Amino acid sequence: MRLDFDRVLKFAVVAQELSFTRAADRLxxxxxxxxxxxxxLEGRLGFALFKREASRIYLTPDGEEFLAYxxxxxxxxxxxxxxxxxxQRRRRLNLRIGVARFTYWFQARNILLEEYKAVRSxxxxxxxxxxxxEGVLDMLRSWTVDVGLVMGPVGEADMEELCIERGHxxxxxPEEDPLAAAESVALSDLRGRRVAVTPVxxxxxxxxxxxxxDRVGAIPVMVPEGHAFMADAAERERLFFINLAPxxxxxxxxxxxxxxxxxxxxxxxxxxxxxxxxxxxxxLWRLGEELATQKEEEYxxxxxxxxxxx
Numbered sequence: 001m002r003l004d005f006d007r008v009l010k011f012a013v014v015a016q017e018l019s020f021t022r023a024a025d026r027l028x029x030x031x032x033x034x035x036x037x038x039x040x041l042e043g044r045l046g047f048a049l050f051k052r053e054a055s056r057i058y059l060t061p062d063g064e065e066f067l068a069y070x071x072x073x074x075x076x077x078x079x080x081x082x083x084x085x086x087x088q089r090r091r092r093l094n095l096r097i098g099v100a101r102f103t104y105w106f107q108a109r110n111i112l113l114e115e116y117k118a119v120r121s122x123x124x125x126x127x128x129x130x131x132x133x134e135g136v137l138d139m140l141r142s143w144t145v146d147v148g149l150v151m152g153p154v155g156e157a158d159m160e161e162l163c164i165e166r167g168h169x170x171x172x173x174p175e176e177d178p179l180a181a182a183e184s185v186a187l188s189d190l191r192g193r194r195v196a197v198t199p200v201x202x203x204x205x206x207x208x209x210x211x212x213x214d215r216v217g218a219i220p221v222m223v224p225e226g227h228a229f230m231a232d233a234a235e236r237e238r239l240f241f242i243n244l245a246p247x248x249x250x251x252x253x254x255x256x257x258x259x260x261x262x263x264x265x266x267x268x269x270x271x272x273x274x275x276x277x278x279x280x281x282x283x284l285w286r287l288g289e290e291l292a293t294q295k296e297e298e299y300x301x302x303x304x305x306x307x308x309x310x
Contacts, residue, residue: 007041009077011049012070014038015059085143086276095280096126098136098145102227105245106268108165108291109149115287123280131226134201140273147281151244152269155204160274162285164292167244167266172231172254174238184260191217196234196241198227209244212264 014023024031042049049063059067103109113125128145130136136148137156154161173180179189195218200206213220223233234241235251243256244266250256270288272281
């Protein structure tokens with residue numbers, strides 16, 4: 001006997017739903033056509049899989065026995081499809097990179113991408129930008145991109161991460177504020193002052209970036225449009241704000257000052273799904289490791305990047 005395995009897989013969905021209507025919606029197909037497919041499978045098998053009563057269906061004893069094997073087939077089909085997609089990605093000449101927009105200001109991002117283009121000129125880099133680290137992680141999980149550049153650390157169990165540059169935090173101050181005259185500022189000097197912050201959906205990352213605001217008694221002012229509009233909001237409302245990378249632009253009538261003592265960190269991370277690899281991804285990762293080593297050598301003589309103590 002030769003079975004149509006596609007019909008067997010459809011049977012498994014109908015058996016799980018116990019409804020041709022719901023199964024058809026799940027399979028994105030027509031309900032009468034799906035019913036005919038199951039009837040043809042039953043005809044091929046020579047026994048009924050379902051007992052049909054008015055608007056309800058039930059598995060027959062034969063149907064329950066056959067379902068156990070149909071579900072095994074479904075698992076094999078799914079894992080085979082995933083493997084085929086992984087192998088296809090490994091051989092693709094495109095490397096899809098998701099980038100959080102803020103990473104644009106990090107020097108290591110440009111160095112990494114330029115070095116990669118030099119050594120793998122045959123690979124086309126496709127960059128897709130999103131506002132947040134969480135957005136890049138979502139793209140990785142949905143296979144929309146192969147690797148990501150984000151602000152971290154990430155701390156996700158299903159992700160592998162590599163720090164390739166530490167952020168250099170400074171403070172932008174409205175020029176009319178007395179603190180603008182200081183050579184450097186401590187975060188504790190911001191007690192009672194209004195500080196711009198942006199949405200961070202992950203609580204651990206929010207504490208990592210903005211936890212100091214509550215601890216020093218500053219007043220957080222949310223900029224819902226995200227980090228890209230932080231300087232504009234600060235200029236309009238005369239807010240203090242943290243620059244997390246050297247290349248960020250300072251608005252007019254603001255001064256930028258170094259922060260002495262403990263300061264928040266924002267590091268640039270290369271991130272990918274655990275267990276997923278390809279020659280194109282491996283080469284990018286190795287370049288990231290080399291870049292991370294170079295950066296660590298630069299930091300080692302005077303490492304002043306500290307997280308504000310609780």
